[in-house]
Amino acid sequence: MNIIVDKQATGVNTPSTQSIMLLVLLALIPGTVAYAVFISPLVIFNIVFAVSAAMMLELLAVRMRGINQPKSIVNGSIRDASIALAATLLALSVPPALPFWQLFIGVLIMVMLGKHVFGGIGHNPFNPAMVGYAALLVSFPQSMTFWFTTTEWASMNIATPQLLSLLKAKASLDVVASTPHIAWDGITQATPLEHARSLRLQSLQQTGAELNQRALASGWIQTSLGFSVGGVFLLYKKVISWHIPFSVLCSFAILSLLFSSNNLSLPWALLSGAMMIGAFFIATDPVTAASSRRAQLVFGAGIGALTFVIREYGGYPEGFAFAVLLMNLSVPLIDHIDLVMVQTSPTQKP
């Protein structure tokens, strides 16, 4: 044993990968609670299901790749909690009523195609959760755009379906067909962003107040506030730096102010959809983000801009996942340009 740098002797206690991931999971709690209360408690079941499935698939993948595993599961590759975090993020981004088998496919794609084909943690070019989400969105467009919320039901005077029957439906093959008592056609396309998009497609204009009212009623505002509280906690704990969230939110806000066609007010636009969880939890994934701080600003600005473009002009109501994936793709380029600029700038400090 030849220790070059003696962490012990310096008395410095720096966080490990595991503690970073656990802190991020901890920071997700307020948003998750708000989600469960204001949108649907089903999300808890999704998280539990996704996390346990992901852990099992992780172990399977590690076994298949022939990596030597310590005997205890806790000490294995799931110890660093990164897969649990990715599974939680995936479960938080899919609609709560997504059938379990579809969620399982999403987790499978996330673990295998998102992470392990590239060599496991630290080597994946794409955010695994977003890979799983994107695969689900293009494979199951109907159930992936099938949102309903408890608050909305209450506001629309529709009897809330029993949790048990919903779970039963989730366990079956097709949620829409097997959920009784509900006129589904009436409440699909229910998120504020979906609503704004359908209005845009029909060339209708609704006043800002109406839209805001609707957004508040959908529960998304409250959930996003919960996530932003968690994000601020992460910033305070210095788990993430301010660069990526700041540039994501800034570029999105600037473009919305300049080019937005609907009357959704700016804070409301920022607080709806995946903007907050995305800016603080998904885009900041260090593995798939740009490495230097300057490059991170560009990376974040790209995500914000692409999200706006997809929301405003694209075929999907929410574009955060695709924006993240597209910017993941350009990270090597951004890093390279940044490096070249550093090396050739006259005032360089290498």
Add this chain to the structure above:
Amino acid sequence: MNTVLSKAKLIKATLIKATPIKQNLINKRWVFSPKQLPFGFHGGLTLEPKKRALQSTTRTIPEVQPPGELVIPLLNYYKESLCPEVGINDHVIRGQLLAPGIVASATGKVCAIEARNIIHPEGMTAKSVVLDVIEATNTQNLNTANWQSGAPQVDLSECDTPEGKIPRGNKPDNNKRKVSTQIDKDAQLTAFLACPEHVLQRSALAGLGGAGFPTAEKLSAVTTGIQTLIINAAECEPEIACDEALMQAEASEIALGINALIQFTQCTSCLLAIEDSKPAAIEAMSEEIKNINADIRLVIIPTRYPTGAESPLIQTLTNKFIPHDEKPVDHGIMCINVATAYALWQAITGKPLDSRIVSLGGSAMPNPMNVRVRFGTSVRDVLRATGNASAINTGRIRAGGPLSGFDLSTLDVPVTAQTNALLAEPYVTETPAQPCIRCSECVDVCPANLLPQQLHWYAMSDDHDKCQQLKLDACIECGCCDLVCPASIKLTQSFRYAKSAAKSIRVQQQKAQDAELRFDQHEARVARRKQEKTQAIEQRKQLLKARNNPQSDQIKAAIARAKLSAKKKNLQ
């Protein structure tokens, strides 16, 4: 100690409160406070200064008596093996040159010149002179011996106590000599300035900060004017306190050394940088530098690792960034460690550099202290002599600080000028390295402003071109990146590996180039010889031809003449 602390705090407080910078500029001997230092370097870490070695320090520093055997490696700064100037069974006197830049640290007999283990992360061996010490019996002769004849004046009167720990006790000496010293000092200084090579060549001065760069080389590189002379008293690593102890014990001699450096370099200004975590040293030095008649300023810098390294310190003090492939001298800056300044003064007074102060610390060291150790004393002997023998079994021993040092695989390795600390730490189970998650913590703390995560990636895949592109050579191996890495990746180790691999590739390439050149030259020589040979043959042929032709003409002529004469005879 308490009074000293509070006094120093008082000084600092008044200075910070004190004065606008302009007034300070007029007043030449002034002190910067951390708040007035506008510059800094990128990255670095604020570490808790654990100075166990200072616990037992009084104003004097005990010395370890040289054991029976000293091992002096014949290696220079560039890790090149040197040719010894002494033979086996030769008697050597303390201070005698064993090889260029290496002196005997005790009087004795050379009993072997062989490969011995040296302090090295991979347990390298090097050709070393093994001395059988007979110093004690020779004391009398040495005191009368003449420095000019190769043997220095060494005062060994304090070196004999049964425990092996000897208080240096300069106080009584100083009192005794007080009257005559000032003249002596001036005379010695003038002698040094008149002929610096004389002192530098014989004194084996090496940088005592940790890298051990030969000071003679540094000083002789002064061709252009030095604007700023920086005296580096910032040992920013936890557990290392040798410079701090030295400043408390030998402040006046350090001041003399600094004065000599100022006179030598003819610098326009001199900055003495001490960290704010060393109030006692600040107080001691601020008293002493008043006696220096030059533009010298004491700068209190914030305690931040690695300010003690040359490049970050220069950035902190002058805001000048020195690229790794340039020398500070070219920018008019010279950086000298405070202990080296002290050693220079010792050399001027005729004592070559043959010992240094070593901090004994670490959480498993039973008797932490600062102690003066002769070069060549084995680590084991140092620990035994200081009552730390139990640490050998209970802990692992490190050479150097917690960040810049490394664990020793064997304790029978000699202390050298680079050994600033010996630490005993309990055994720990190492956390295995996990994959990098590209969190960029290492980028944030890197004082050389590099991209450690990318460098690590390329270093592990042996992509040396890419490593050069990312300026691997600028890495000062401070270990900050290792410390903050959440995945416990051993970055510094991989950088050391990549550097040595790149170096060996360079050496091989050079060898290949040399071989190619030799081959080409050989080919050219062969071709030239062949050509010369053919030319010579040609020439001889032509010569022969030329010689034959006239001959044949002559014969013909002779025949013709004979015929003619025969005809004439016939006609007659």
